[in-house]
Amino acid sequence: MYNILVESLQNIYHHMDELRQESGDTDSGMQDAMFLIVRGDDGVYYIHTGNFIQNDKCELLQARIDQINNMSAEELRMHYVDPLIQLNCLIKEEQARYN
Numbered sequence: 001m002y003n004i005l006v007e008s009l010q011n012i013y014h015h016m017d018e019l020r021q022e023s024g025d026t027d028s029g030m031q032d033a034m035f036l037i038v039r040g041d042d043g044v045y046y047i048h049t050g051n052f053i054q055n056d057k058c059e060l061l062q063a064r065i066d067q068i069n070n071m072s073a074e075e076l077r078m079h080y081v082d083p084l085i086q087l088n089c090l091i092k093e094e095q096a097r098y099n
Contacts (some may be wrong), residue, residue, distance in 0.1 A: 008035070008049045017053050030040060 012033045034050040053061060071079060 001047075004047055005037075008047055012049055014049055015049050017057070 012035060016033055032052050034048065036048040038046045038048070040046060068076070068079070
């Protein structure tokens with residue numbers, strides 16, 4: 001669960017859009033996000049997160065979601081896990097170089 005929480009918080013931070021103020025406030029924008037952890041009656045924890053995004057980014061985001069939802073398990077692994085493994089190998093090589 002810890003890993004999921006960290007990943008969720010990183011996603012909120014890195015993918016947060018600045019929203020335009022509609023109220024005429026002098027502040028140029030605001031950033032809002034949602035983070036919620038719920039323990040269900042079944043003892044399972046549910047993590048809900050969300051960011052507001054600009055309307056002009058909705059179509060692009062939906063296309064990316066559709067692309068990922070249509071991937072097979074192998075395609076998902078290649079899309080997500082393989083780059084992480086490669087990055088981890090590069091980090092270990094760099095650490096070995098300095099040790």
